[in-house]
Every structure is written in structure tokens, then in C-alpha cells.
Amino acid sequence: MRTLLRSLAAGVALLTCVAGASAMSSGKPEYGPRDETERGLWQQMDEYERELKNSEFLMNDPALNSYVKGVLCKAVGAERCGATRIYIVRTPYYNAMMAPNGMMIVWSGLLLRTRNEAELATVLGHEFAHFEKRHSIQMYNNVKSKTDAMTWLSVLPGGFLAQMSLMGSVMSFNRDMERQADLVALDDLARNGYDPIAASEIWEQLRAEMDSTSEGRRMRKAMDNAGDFFSSHPNSKERMEYLRAAAIGKRSSGQTMGTESYRRAMAPWWPQLINDQIKLNQFGATEFLLASMARGAWTADLLYARGELYRARGKEGDFASAIGFYKQAIAQDALLAESYRGLGVSLIRSGSKDEGKKALKQYLEKRPDADDHGIVSMMATTS
Amino acid sequence: MLASLAAPALADWVVMESGAEVKVAKGTMTVKPGAEWNRSSQRPSRRSEAWTRDGINLNELTFFGAINEGESILRQGYTTNEKLPRFKSDMLPTDITEMFEATNRMVLQSPVFKMGKVEPAKLGKHDGVRFSYNYSAQAEDIERRGEAVAAIVEGKLYIVNFVAPSLHYFDAGIGEVRTMVEGITINPPKAKAVDDGKKKKKRKPSSFDVMIEAAKK
Numbered sequence: 001m002r003t004l005l006r007s008l009a010a011g012v013a014l015l016t017c018v019a020g021a022s023a024m025s026s027g028k029p030e031y032g033p034r035d036e037t038e039r040g041l042w043q044q045m046d047e048y049e050r051e052l053k054n055s056e057f058l059m060n061d062p063a064l065n066s067y068v069k070g071v072l073c074k075a076v077g078a079e080r081c082g083a084t085r086i087y088i089v090r091t092p093y094y095n096a097m098m099a100p101n102g103m104m105i106v107w108s109g110l111l112l113r114t115r116n117e118a119e120l121a122t123v124l125g126h127e128f129a130h131f132e133k134r135h136s137i138q139m140y141n142n143v144k145s146k147t148d149a150m151t152w153l154s155v156l157p158g159g160f161l162a163q164m165s166l167m168g169s170v171m172s173f174n175r176d177m178e179r180q181a182d183l184v185a186l187d188d189l190a191r192n193g194y195d196p197i198a199a200s201e202i203w204e205q206l207r208a209e210m211d212s213t214s215e216g217r218r219m220r221k222a223m224d225n226a227g228d229f230f231s232s233h234p235n236s237k238e239r240m241e242y243l244r245a246a247a248i249g250k251r252s253s254g255q256t257m258g259t260e261s262y263r264r265a266m267a268p269w270w271p272q273l274i275n276d277q278i279k280l281n282q283f284g285a286t287e288f289l290l291a292s293m294a295r296g297a298w299t300a301d302l303l304y305a306r307g308e309l310y311r312a313r314g315k316e317g318d319f320a321s322a323i324g325f326y327k328q329a330i331a332q333d334a335l336l337a338e339s340y341r342g343l344g345v346s347l348i349r350s351g352s353k354d355e356g357k358k359a360l361k362q363y364l365e366k367r368p369d370a371d372d373h374g375i376v377s378m379m380a381t382t383s
Numbered sequence: 384m385l386a387s388l389a390a391p392a393l394a395d396w397v398v399m400e401s402g403a404e405v406k407v408a409k410g411t412m413t414v415k416p417g418a419e420w421n422r423s424s425q426r427p428s429r430r431s432e433a434w435t436r437d438g439i440n441l442n443e444l445t446f447f448g449a450i451n452e453g454e455s456i457l458r459q460g461y462t463t464n465e466k467l468p469r470f471k472s473d474m475l476p477t478d479i480t481e482m483f484e485a486t487n488r489m490v491l492q493s494p495v496f497k498m499g500k501v502e503p504a505k506l507g508k509h510d511g512v513r514f515s516y517n518y519s520a521q522a523e524d525i526e527r528r529g530e531a532v533a534a535i536v537e538g539k540l541y542i543v544n545f546v547a548p549s550l551h552y553f554d555a556g557i558g559e560v561r562t563m564v565e566g567i568t569i570n571p572p573k574a575k576a577v578d579d580g581k582k583k584k585k586r587k588p589s590s591f592d593v594m595i596e597a598a599k600k
Contacts, residue, residue, distance in 0.1 A: 273385050280489070345478065371500050379475055
């Protein structure tokens with residue numbers, strides 16, 4: 001209710017607003033509001049942005065934020081990216097959206113899915129192109145002409161994050177706009193040193209994930225509810241084809257995928273990102289995601305994650321699978337303490353108590369300061 | 384954990400007197416509150432009940448009693464997403480805390496949930512696990528803290544869970560809750576009582592039910 005009231009208040013302010021763009025919006029004239037209606041929309045977005053700044057969901061680590069902003073700036077050029085402010089929101093679904101006032105929102109699930117800088121740049125550049133081409137303003141005017149936009153902005157249900165994503169889906173762009181944003185972003189990428197083939201690769205991967213997800217029971221519905229990216233971005237075969245064709249003409253030797261720099265930047269965040277995904281309890285989607293990240297080369301981290309996924313489901317045979325994954329993870333990286341924990345629990349659950357206790361003790365030796373040290377000590381000695 | 388889900392306006396409240404023994408969660412546990420609490424008529428699940436002192440958003444104490452093999456902690460209806468994790472009687476203490484965490488993340492639709500210390504503890508005279516955590520729900524601007532003690536007794540899961548805003552209310556309330564948890568008695572239901580529960584769930588509508596339905600139309 002509080003949120004609804006707040007939105008209504010903002011709506012009233014919007015109706016009476018005649019002032020220029022607020023301090024939070026970009027001062028650059030080419031990105032600023034052009035008439036009174038747009039100023040109203042700007043103000044509404046600024047209000048959301050103020051709220052977002054205080055959200056418990058914001059990942060405001062300076063290094064992470066400056067890295068992501070840096071990728072956008074490299075992709076579109078330092079001159080143009082200055083008009084945007086990026087907010088990374090901890091939500092384990094795939095989404096990125098951009099408001100007309102220059103606020104770009106990136107969900108943490110995106111960072112888990114992109115595999116290199118060029119893929120991340122593709123998505124950020126795509127959203128930036130919608131912004132620069134003023135697509136959301138055009139869509140807003142369309143919506144406004146059909147219905148009372150004030151009412152529309154005021155009645156969006158849920159918390160403000162839900163409102164933001166719902167807004168994203170209401171403002172879904174038409175096919176021409178999507179194509180324009182795709183090709184503008186691809187041009188930018190190629191010109192600024194990223195390999196443009198990344199564009200078709202990331203959309204292809206997301207499309208495959210969507211397919212694997214909709215195969216899962218009730219999964220599609222869950223993703224729709226989450227206001228996920230696919231509900232507003234048609235991801236057709238045709239799109240892959242025109243992106244691939246366009247990329248071929250623009251590839252050159254100086255371009256990079258930025259795989260290693262991406263991996264380094266994400267390394268501190270990866271355990272949290274994968275943990276958030278695993279705890280969604282979406283077995284099929286997560287299994288697909290892990291496999292697509294591995295691309296046949298299962299690293300210790302990915303094997304550990306897969307062990308966690310199987311152990312959490314705990315169906316018949318899952319503990320045996322999990323034990324295999326943890327053992328492979330440990331074989332690759334003996335310092336990965338959490339693998340010993342998962343291994344120990346899985347062994348005990350599947351009847352190998354002594355071996356399980358031994359693994360738990362190894363976990364405790366490697367993590368003497370673990371939060372669960374007390375209970376795991378007990379499990380390692382008495383269970 | 385239900386602060387953002389329950390609709391207190393629709394609940395009826397019964398005062399739980401300080402110092403008086405009272406059976407909770409359908410008689411599966413007996414506690415003696417050291418302060419005056421209010422019991423909500425709305426159950427977070429079939430096997431639980433919720434108490435508060437100052438309003439469910441400010442402090443919430445939930446008793447989950449005798450959760451059976453294959454049942455979830457909360458009602459499946461709280462989430463339209465995936466199936467909530469189910470209890471298994473061979474779960475280890477860390478499995479219980481992981482199930483609790485996953486349930487909350489799914490129901491609250493929030494990844495901002497962090498498990499803190501997990502250590503051995505007693506629920507009444509039974510060996511169990513105590514765990515603390517904090518989280519934020521999407522529709523709120525505040526951080527909440529929680530502490531729960533869980534134990535498996537005769538193959539069934541019992542949890543007593545206290546949640547309050549991290550600012551002031553958690554610290555103000557947890558002391559009395561810990562004392563109450565120490566003195567709790569678990570009354571495992573007899574096999575027959577469980578069967579009755581199942582029968583009730585499956586029962587066909589009586590002629591009385593049909594009459595009421597007709598009257599509504």
C-alpha cells in the first residue's frame with residue numbers, strides 16, 4: 001500500500017510539474033526531456049532511482065560497479081556512456097533495462113550468464129541503444145495515447161523492483177526497435193574493439209536457456225512472473241541469423257572477447273551468483289546454465305556448483321551424482337573447502353558415514369572460522 | 384519470515400498469558416511464555432502457529448510442529464514458482480538449515496538472505512540445531528534478523544523461529560524467546576492423530592458443505 005501511495009503521489013507531481021529535468025537526470029541536452037510529458041516521465045524515473053539507491057538489493061561494491069560501467073563505456077565510447085548510471089541489483093534472473101532518464105538496471109543473474117566482456121557489452125550496448133534512440137519515450141507515448149498513463153504508472157503492483165520489471169515488460173519494444181538496438185549495439189561493439197560475434201552467441205545461449213527452462217515443469221510461468229527479460233525481448237531464430245550475418249562483415253584482428261578480464265572481475269562474485277541461482281530450486285534451468293558455462297570444460301567451481309545442485313534436490317541417485325562431482329572438483333582444486341562439506345554430507349546421507357565424517361573434518365580444517373563450524377564439528381564426530 | 388506475507392487485518396488474536404503453560408502447533412509442543420504474547424488465527428502452514436507481541440511486522444514467533452516426511456515447512460501456495468523443498472527424516476542438521484534458507488528465499492523471492500552461525504542446541508530436552516540469519520524482502524526497505532532452533536524427534540521436524548527487524552526489535556525480544564525454547568516440551572503425535580489429519584484433508588464435501596456453497600450463489 002505504501003508503495004502504491006508513493007506512486008500516486010509521484011503521479012500527482014508529474015501532472016503539476018513544469019520544472020526542468022531534476023539534478024539526477026543527465027544534464028546533456030541530447031539525452032534530456034524534450035517536452036512537459038517527458039519531463040514528467042523523467043521525474044517519475046528519478047523517484048524510482050532515489051528509491052533504488054537505498055535498496056538492500058543493490059550491489060554497490062565500487063570495483064564491480066566501475067568494471068561494469070567500464071565495459072559499457074568501452075562499448076559505446078566514454079563520451080556517450082556518461083549519460084547513464086548503472087545499478088546492479090541482486091536478483092538471480094536475467095535482465096537489464098534502461099529508463100529514459102539514464103538509469104540502467106542490471107540484474108545479477110545477467111553477470112552469471114555472460115561469459116566474457118563482449119557478451120556483457122552486447123547486452124549493455126543493446127539497452128543503451130534503446131535509450132539513445134529514445135525507444136521507451138516512443139513506447140510511452142503509444143501507451144499514453146491508448147490509456148491514461150498516470151493511472152498506468154500508479155497501479156503497478158508489488159515492491160518497486162517488481163514495478164520496475166513490470167514496467168520493462170509493459171514498455172516492450174516493437175520488432176523494428178529491437179532490430180535497430182541490436183544493430184546499433186553491434187556496430188558500437190565492433191568499432192570499439194569487441195568481437196561482434198558475441199552478440200549472436202549471447203542471444204543464442206539465452207534462447208537455448210529459455211527453451212530448457214520452458215521444458216521444466218511450471219518453469220516458464222515462474223520466469224514470466226519474475227518479469228524476466230524474455231517477456232519483453234523476442235529472441236527469434238531470425239534474430240540470430242541477422243546478428244551473425246552482420247557480425248561477419250565487421251570482425252577484425254584487433255577485436256577481443258575479453259574472456260580472461262571478465263573472469264577475473266567476476267571471480268569474487270561468482271560464489272554468490274551461483275549460490276543465488278542454485279537456491280532458486282530450478283533444477284533444469286540451473287543444470288542447463290552450468291553446462292553452458294562449462295562448454296565441456298568443467299572447472300572445479302562448476303563441478304562444486306553441480307554437486308550442490310544435485311545434493312539440494314536429493315532425489316534417488318542424486319547423492320551418488322553429487323559425490324562424483326565433489327570428488328572431481330577436489331581433484332582439480334584441493335583447496336575448495338566447501339566441496340569437502342558437500343561431499344561429507346552427501347556421503348553420510350547415502351550411508352557412508354565414516355568416509356563422510358572424514359570429509360567433514362577436512363572441511364573444518366580448511367575453514368576453521370566457518371559460521372557452521374559448531375554444527376559440522378558435531379556432525380563429524382557423532383552422526 | 385511471514386511478516387511480509389500474512390494479512391494481519393484479517394487475523395483474529397488470542398492473548399497468551401505470561402507464565403501460563405500453553406500447547407502450540409496443534410498440541411505438538413508445550414511452552415510457557417515469560418511475557419504476554421498474541422496468537423494469530425492465521426497459520427503459516429497446517430502444522431504451525433504464529434505469535435507476536437507488538438504486531439507481526441515487529442516480532443514474530445512461529446512454532447512448526449511435527450512436520451512429516453515429504454512435507455514442506457510452509458504451504459506450497461506461498462509461491463507460484465518451483466516446489467518448495469520437502470523434509471526427509473534422515474536429514475542432517477545442515478540439511479535442515481539449507482531447507483529453511485531455500486524455503487525463505489523462494490517464498491520471499493529474495494536472494495538477500497544470509498545464514499549466520501549454525502551450532503548444536505537443545506529444543507527442550509532434544510538435540511537440535513540453532514541458526515541465525517538475516518534477510519530483506521523485496522517490498523520492504525528494512526533488514527530483519529531471525530533465530531531458529533530445530534530438532535527431529537521420532538522422524539518429525541520441529542522448528543521454533545523468531546524474526547524481527549534487526550534494529551531494536553530482534554535484540555529486545557530474543558532473550559525471552561530463548562528461555563521459552565529451553566523450557567519447551569515436545570509432544571510427538573500418536574500415529575492415529577496423523578491418520579486423522581490425512582483423512583480430514585481428503586474428505587469429500589458433506590451435504591452441509593454443498594448447502595453452504597449453494598447459498599453463496
